[in-house]
Amino acid sequence: xxxxxxxxxxxxASSSGATPASRSFKVSSAPSDAQPAETLINIENxxxxxxxKQALFDINLKLDDKRVTAFIGPSxxxxxxxxxxLNRMNDLxxxxxxxxxxxxxxxxxxxxxxxxxxxxxxxxxxxxxxSNPFPKSIYENxxxxxxxxxxxxxxxxxxxxxxxxxxxxxxxEVKDRLHESGLGLSGGQQQRLCIARTIAVSPExxxxxxxxxxxxxxxxxxVEELIHDLKKEFTIIIVTxxxxxxxxxxxxxxxxxxxxxxxxADTRTIFMNPANPQTEAYVSxxxx
Amino acid sequence: xxxxxxxxxxxxxxxxMLMGELSIRQVRDSLKALVEADAALAQRVIDADDxxxxxxxxxxxxxxxxxxxxxxxxxxxxxxxxxxxxSHDLERVGDECTTIAKRAIRLAAERPLKPxxxxxxxxxxxxxxxxxxxxCFLHGxxxxxxxxxxxxxxxxxxxxxxxRELSSYMIENPATTTRALELMFISKSLERVADxxxxxxxxxxxxxxxxxxxxxxxxxxx
Numbered sequence: 001x002x003x004x005x006x007x008x009x010x011x012x013a014s015s016s017g018a019t020p021a022s023r024s025f026k027v028s029s030a031p032s033d034a035q036p037a038e039t040l041i042n043i044e045n046x047x048x049x050x051x052x053k054q055a056l057f058d059i060n061l062k063l064d065d066k067r068v069t070a071f072i073g074p075s076x077x078x079x080x081x082x083x084x085x086l087n088r089m090n091d092l093x094x095x096x097x098x099x100x101x102x103x104x105x106x107x108x109x110x111x112x113x114x115x116x117x118x119x120x121x122x123x124x125x126x127x128x129x130x131s132n133p134f135p136k137s138i139y140e141n142x143x144x145x146x147x148x149x150x151x152x153x154x155x156x157x158x159x160x161x162x163x164x165x166x167x168x169x170x171x172x173e174v175k176d177r178l179h180e181s182g183l184g185l186s187g188g189q190q191q192r193l194c195i196a197r198t199i200a201v202s203p204e205x206x207x208x209x210x211x212x213x214x215x216x217x218x219x220x221x222x223v224e225e226l227i228h229d230l231k232k233e234f235t236i237i238i239v240t241x242x243x244x245x246x247x248x249x250x251x252x253x254x255x256x257x258x259x260x261x262x263x264x265a266d267t268r269t270i271f272m273n274p275a276n277p278q279t280e281a282y283v284s285x286x287x288x
Numbered sequence: 289x290x291x292x293x294x295x296x297x298x299x300x301x302x303x304x305m306l307m308g309e310l311s312i313r314q315v316r317d318s319l320k321a322l323v324e325a326d327a328a329l330a331q332r333v334i335d336a337d338d339x340x341x342x343x344x345x346x347x348x349x350x351x352x353x354x355x356x357x358x359x360x361x362x363x364x365x366x367x368x369x370x371x372x373x374x375s376h377d378l379e380r381v382g383d384e385c386t387t388i389a390k391r392a393i394r395l396a397a398e399r400p401l402k403p404x405x406x407x408x409x410x411x412x413x414x415x416x417x418x419x420x421x422x423x424c425f426l427h428g429x430x431x432x433x434x435x436x437x438x439x440x441x442x443x444x445x446x447x448x449x450x451x452r453e454l455s456s457y458m459i460e461n462p463a464t465t466t467r468a469l470e471l472m473f474i475s476k477s478l479e480r481v482a483d484x485x486x487x488x489x490x491x492x493x494x495x496x497x498x499x500x501x502x503x504x505x506x507x508x509x510x
Contacts, residue, residue: 244359271361273498280362287289
């Protein structure tokens with residue numbers, strides 16, 4: 001099992017000695033949905049500000065390990081803000097601050113002074129709304145993170161490329177043109193390339209911010225299929241404006257409105273019998 | 289926020305309520321035809337069943353279309369599912385009424401075997417059960433729905449009592465067999481009408497609370 005250690009910075013310790021290259025995608029390693037999940041991320045009394053403007057109010061949320069959690073809500077409700085808090089991407093925006101509460105990953109406060117955000121982001125990868133492959137070859141895109149980490153072993157890099165592209169369900173489509181530009185791929189392929197790049201550094205958590213909003217239905221279906229497969233190995237949190245996508249892909253759904261968490265429950269409950277009338281109105285398309 | 293397709297759900301609801309009202313009228317008229325030996329009324333009951341069948345198909349079509357094009361969730365999804373199931377129950381109520389009406393036509397030509405007391409009482413209870421189940425659809429009163437399910441035992445008990453009574457008629461006087469059998473089947477039809485009312489009531493609990501109360505031991509139908 002991989003854990004996050006706080007000293008001297010957040011680093012990866014692997015009791016199994018697993019490396020990115022040796023990470024496998026075996027079904028047997030995943031808990032079935034019927035099994036209770038462990039809490040991986042715990043958000044407690046969390047207040048977040050953009051300058052003087054409060055964006056998140058007293059968020060309390062426990063996110064399950066190796067499950068897909070969907071964040072839904074109307075634009076400006078804070079779902080993307082919270083997502084970006086989970087790997088401290090908001091640190092890159094001037095004036096942002098956590099004024100109260102904390103986010104822990106396996107019990108470690110990710111905003112703690114001894115946590116290196118760069119190391120954190122290796123453990124908590126992110127896929128964005130718009131695919132953003134680097135102007136490099138497909139091969140170089142995938143191993144970009146490992147290159148930065150100083151990995152030079154060609155055999156290992158080859159292994160990571162194949163495993164990551166297979167993991168992102170892209171290998172069969174690109175295996176004969178690995179050294180062509182990633183920018184030459186279709187939109188859906190580019191998004192899966194970005195997912196391959198994300199999983200190449202063996203994160204524990206993958207954050208997805210509307211990953212299919214720019215994709216056609218076929219590419220969307222492939223990414224959703226991929227999400228379903230990836231949860232065997234990764235914990236996935238997805239922000240989506242598509243109710244159908246949240247219903248299809250996620251195990252649990254959190255509904256946010258005006259910076260507050262309104263309801264968090266099993267996806268089936270949210271879409272069959274939500275407790276809060278606001279949730280019902282939103283998932284039914286009656287407001288937002 | 290009102291959506292442009294909200295009227296489709298309103299139409300769906302009103303068709304289900306119309307079907308419920310027609311079904312109740314069919315139960316009442318089929319019994320009236322029996323008690324008053326009114327063959328013409330019985331024939332009107334038989335003819336009116338086509339309208340119930342048509343409504344069932346229309347409700348199915350509306351439900352399938354809504355699920356296909358509007359992606360309902362939560363209460364709306366439950367409404368569409370429950371509406372389809374309830375319309376099938378109501379269609380079966382209509383069929384039972386047709387059966388009663390056909391038997392009423394045959395019995396109208398003969399001398400009554402006995403004064404009709406228990407069968408009209410069964411019909412009244414069944415009608416009240418249907419009415420209460422449909423009220424749940426309008427008002428979401430799940431306590432009323434549960435009361436409908438519990439009330440089924442009353443109808444079952446009358447049906448069993450009638451079975452014993454009519455059996456003894458046949459044993460004592462075989463000449464009554466045909467009439468006694470007709471009444472037994474009418475009693476059974478009314479018992480089935482009450483069962484359908486229970487099904488609808490159970491469906492209404494699912495609509496209101498997303499709880500499936502079918503086949504629970506405390507509500508087992510005989």
